[in-house]
Amino acid sequence: xxxxxxxxxxxxxxxxxxxxxxxxxxxxxxxxxxxxxxxxxxxxxxxxxxxxxxxxxxxxxxxxxxxxxxxxxxxxxxxxxxxxxxxxxxxxxxxxxxxxxxxxxxxxxxxxxxxxxxxxxxxxxxxxxxxxxxxxxxxxxxxxxxxxxxxxxxxxxxxxxxxxxxxxxxxxxxxxxxxxxxxxxxxxxxxxxxxxxxxxxxxxxxxxxxxxxxxxxxxxxxxxxxxxxxxxxxxxxxxxxxxxxxxxxxxxxxxxxxxxxxxxxxxxxxxxxxxxxxxxxxxxxxxxxxxxxxxxxxxxxxxxxxxxxxxxxxxxxxxxxxxxxxxxxxxxxxxxxxxxxxxxxxxxxxxxxxxxxxxxxxxxxxxxxxxxxxxxxxxxxxxxxxxxxxxxxxxxxxxxxxxxxxxxxxxx
Amino acid sequence: xxxxxxxxxxxxxxxxxxxxxxxxxxxxxxxxxxxxxxxxxxxxxxxxxxxxxxxxxxxxxxxxxxxxxxxxxxxxxxxxxxxxxxxxxxxxxxxxxxxxxxxxxxxxxxxxxxxxxxxxxxxxxxxxxxxxxxxxxxxxxxxxxxxxxxxxxxxxxxxxxxxxxxxxxxxxxxxxxxxxxxxxxxxxxxxxxxxxxxxxxxxxxxxxxxxxxxxxxxxxxxxxxxxxxxxxxxxxxxxxxxxxxxxxxxxxxxxxxxxxxxxxxxxxxxxxxxxxxxxxxxxxxxxxxxxxxxxxxxxxxxxxx
Numbered sequence: 037x038x039x040x041x042x043x044x045x046x047x048x049x050x051x052x053x054x055x056x057x058x059x060x061x062x063x064x065x066x067x068x069x070x071x072x073x074x075x076x077x078x079x080x081x082x083x084x085x086x087x088x089x090x091x092x093x094x095x096x097x098x099x100x101x102x103x104x105x106x107x108x109x110x111x112x113x114x115x116x117x118x119x120x121x122x123x124x125x126x127x128x129x130x131x132x133x134x135x136x137x138x139x140x141x142x143x144x145x146x147x148x149x150x151x152x153x154x155x156x157x158x159x160x161x162x163x164x165x166x167x168x169x170x171x172x173x174x175x176x177x178x179x180x181x182x183x184x185x186x187x188x189x190x191x192x193x194x195x196x197x198x199x200x201x202x203x204x205x206x207x208x209x210x211x212x213x214x215x216x217x218x219x220x221x222x223x224x225x226x227x228x229x230x231x232x233x234x235x236x237x238x239x240x241x242x243x244x245x246x247x248x249x250x251x252x253x254x255x256x257x258x259x260x261x262x263x264x265x266x267x268x269x270x271x272x273x274x275x276x277x278x279x280x281x282x283x284x285x286x287x288x289x290x291x292x293x294x295x296x297x298x299x300x301x302x303x304x305x306x307x308x309x310x311x312x313x314x315x316x317x318x319x320x321x322x323x324x325x326x327x328x329x330x331x332x333x334x335x336x337x338x339x340x341x342x343x344x345x346x347x348x349x350x351x352x353x354x355x356x357x358x359x360x361x362x363x364x365x366x367x368x369x370x371x372x373x374x375x376x377x378x379x380x381x382x383x384x385x386x387x388x389x390x391x392x393x394x395x396x397x398x399x400x401x402x403x404x405x406x407x408x409x410x411x412x413x414x415x416x417x418x419x420x421x422x423x424x425x426x427x428x429x430x431x432x433x434x435x436x437x438x439x440x441x442x443x444x445x446x447x448x
Numbered sequence: 449x450x451x452x453x454x455x456x457x458x459x460x461x462x463x464x465x466x467x468x469x470x471x472x473x474x475x476x477x478x479x480x481x482x483x484x485x486x487x488x489x490x491x492x493x494x495x496x497x498x499x500x501x502x503x504x505x506x507x508x509x510x511x512x513x514x515x516x517x518x519x520x521x522x523x524x525x526x527x528x529x530x531x532x533x534x535x536x537x538x539x540x541x542x543x544x545x546x547x548x549x550x551x552x553x554x555x556x557x558x559x560x561x562x563x564x565x566x567x568x569x570x571x572x573x574x575x576x577x578x579x580x581x582x583x584x585x586x587x588x589x590x591x592x593x594x595x596x597x598x599x600x601x602x603x604x605x606x607x608x609x610x611x612x613x614x615x616x617x618x619x620x621x622x623x624x625x626x627x628x629x630x631x632x633x634x635x636x637x638x639x640x641x642x643x644x645x646x647x648x649x650x651x652x653x654x655x656x657x658x659x660x661x662x663x664x665x666x667x668x669x670x671x672x673x674x675x676x677x678x679x680x681x682x683x684x685x686x687x688x689x690x691x692x693x694x695x696x697x698x699x700x701x702x703x704x705x706x707x708x709x710x711x712x713x714x715x716x717x718x719x720x721x722x723x724x725x726x727x728x729x730x731x732x733x734x735x736x737x738x739x740x741x742x743x744x745x746x747x748x749x750x751x752x753x
Contacts, residue, residue, distance in 0.1 A: 096575045098577050099576070100575050100576050241723060267721060267722050268722055268723035269723075270723075270726065272680050274670050274672060274674075274677060275458075275461075275670055277712070278459075278712040278715045278716065279715070281451060281454040281455050281716070282451070282455075282715070282716055282721070284454070298576070298577050301577075302671070302672045305671060305672075309588065310588075311595060329579055330579060331579075331672065
C-alpha cells in the first residue's frame with residue numbers, strides 16, 4: 037500500500053508541476069539579438085560615441101514575419117542616418133529585443149533597454165497588449181517610444197477614448213492609425229460594399245483583437261447588419277472545430293476575426309473545410325502573406341493601416357533601399373511605419389542635440405521635438421497630434437485573390 | 449441536435465489525439481513512476497518528422513498518392529519520435545533511475561523545453577507556424593448533418609485500433625508480461641530474469657511510436673503545425689492519464705475522450721463559451737483528484753503497463 041501512496045503523491049506533485057509549466061511556457065526563451073546595425077562611414081564625425089535606437093518586437097515565434105520587418109526597417113533607417121551623418125558626433129546603432137508577442141517578455145526587454153543610458157528611443161511594439169506593459173517602464177525613464185503597429189485606442193487616449201480622451205504617456209507616439217478608425221472601415225466595407233447582413237465575430241481575447249472587434253460590432257450594427265455570434269479562441273489553439281460548430285447554426289454570411297494571422301489562416305481554412313463558405317475579414321493583424329500560406333483563401337479580406345506601401349510614391353525609395361539591403365525577411369505590414377518611426381526618432385534627436393552632447397537631461401527636449409516633428413515619410417506625411425497619435429488616417433482594404441493580397445479600396 | 453452531435457464528433461477527434469499521447473504517459477509512469485513531461489514534445493517531434501519526410505524524402509510523384517505518402521510519413525514520424533525517445537531515456541532518465549522522484553521530473557521538463565527550442569532553432573523556418581500537407585483524402589465524411597474531415601475519422605479509427613492492440617500486447621505477450629512484472633516489483637522481476645533496462649526502453653519506444661503516429665495524423669488533420677503543439681496536447685494528455693488513473697492503459701484512453709468531449713461540449717453549452725473550455729477540463733481534473741485521487745480506473749483495474 038505504501039507504494040501506491042507514493043505514486044499518488046507523485047501524481048499530485050506532477051499536477052502542481054504541470055501548472056507551473058503552463059506558466060513557464062508563457063515565458064519561453066529570451067533570445068537577444070543585439071547591436072551592430074550601423075555600418076557608419078569613416079567620413080562622419082563619430083567621436084562622441086554610440087547612441088542606440090531600441091527595437092521591441094516579436095523576432096521569433098509565430099509573429100516573427102511582422103517583427104523582423106520592424107527590426108530590419110529600423111536598421112535601414114539607422115544605416116541611412118549613419119551614412120548621412122544625421123546626428124553630428126555620434127554613431128547610431130540598433131538594439132533589437134525579442135518580445136515573442138508576450139507582455140512579460142516585452143516588459144523585460146523594456147527594462148533592459150531602459151538601463152542603457154545610450155538608448156535614445158525605442159521603435160515598437162507590434163502588439164498592443166505588449167505595449168501596455170512596455171509603456172510605463174519606458175515612461176518612467178522618460179524614454180521615447182514610437183510604435184509602428186499598435187492600433188488600440190486606449191494606448192494613447194485612455195479607457196474613455198471616445199468620450200473623454202486623456203493622454204496616457206507623454207513618451208508614447210505611433211505612426212499607424214487606430215482601431216476606432218480601422219474597425220468602422222472594415223464594418224463599412226463588409227456591410228455596405230460587400231452587402232453582408234449577418235456577421236459572426238471571433239477574437240483571440242487579446243487587447244488588440246477585442247478592441248477591434250468592439251469597433252466592428254458597433255459600426256456594423258449601426259449600418260443595420262446583425263452580429264449573430266461572438267466567440268473567443270485560445271491563443272495557442274490550432275483546432276477550431278468547436279468554435280466552427282458553434283458558429284454554423286447561426287448562418288453568418290461573413291466572419292470578422294479580431295486577432296492575428298497565426299489563428300486567422302487556419303480558421304479560414306477550417307471554416308471552408310466545414311462547408312461554411314464565407315469570407316473571413318480581419319484587421320492589420322492578419323494582413324500578411326503568412327495568412328494565405330496558413331490557409332487564408334481567395335475572397336478573405338483585411339484592412340490595414342496606410343496606403344499600399346508598394347503603390348505609394350513616397351514609399352518607393354524605401355522599398356528600393358530595403359530590397360538593396362537583401363534582408364532575409366520582407367518588410368511586412370509595418371515596415372514602412374517602422375522606417376518612419378525610426379526616422380522620427382533620429383530626426384528629432386538631431387534637432388535636440390544640434391551638435392551638442394547627449395545626456396539624460398535631453399530626454400524631455402527630445403519628447404517635445406517629436407511632438408513637433410513633421411516630415412515626409414514612406415507612409416506619407418509624418419506628424420503626431422496632441423495624444424501622440426499619427427495624423428495620417430489612411431486605411432486600405434485588401435482582398436485575397438489568386439493567392440495574393442491586392443488592394444481594393446483606400447480611404448481617409 | 450445537429451450542433452450537439454457535431455460537437456461530440458469534434459470532441460472525439462480531439463480525444464483520439466490526446467489518447468495516443470496519454471498512452472505513452474501512462475505506460476512510462478506504470479513502469480518507472482516517472483511523469484515524462486517531455487512526452488508531448490515527442491508527439492511534436494513526430495509531427496515534424498512526418499513533415500520532414502514529406503518535404504525532403506518523398507519523391508514528388510508520390511506526394512499526391514496518400515496510400516503511399518501517408519504510410520511513409522507515419523514511418524518517418526515514428527522513427528524520429530522513437531529515436532528521440534530512446535536518446536532521451538538513455539541520457540536524461542537512466543542516469544537518474546535511482547535519484548529522488550523529483551529529479552527526473554524536473555529533468556523531463558528540461559527535456560521538453562530543449563526539444564521545443566531545438567525544433568524552433570534547427571528545423572528550417574519552424575520559428576513560426578508551418579503548413580502541414582493534407583496527405584489523406586481531402587473530403588468530408590457526412591453523417592446526417594454533421595461532418596468530420598476524413599483525416600479526423602482516420603485519427604479516431606487509428607487511435608482506437610492502436611489502443612486495443614497495445615492493451616492486448618501488454619496483457620498477452622511475453623514482453624507485456626515482463627512490463628507488468630517490472631511495474632509490480634522491479635527487484636523480483638530482475639531475479640526472475642527480466643532485464644529492466646530492455647523493458648523500460650521498449651516502453652519508451654512503444655509510447656513514442658504511438659505519439660509519432662498521433663503527431664503525423666494530427667498534423668494532416670490540422671494542416672498547420674508549430675513547435676508548441678506538443679505542449680498543449682501533452683498537458684491535456686497528462687490530464688487524461690491522471691483522470692483515467694495513471695498507470696492504467698484503458699483509463700488513459702477513456703480519460704482522453706472525456707477531456708475531448710468536455711472541451712467541445714463545455715465550449716458549446718457551459719457559460720463563458722469557448723473562452724472557458726480549458727477551465728472545465730482542469731476543474732474536472734481537480735474534482736477527480738479530490739474525490740478519487742487514484743483516478744477513475746486507478747483502483748478497479750490493476751493491469752499496469
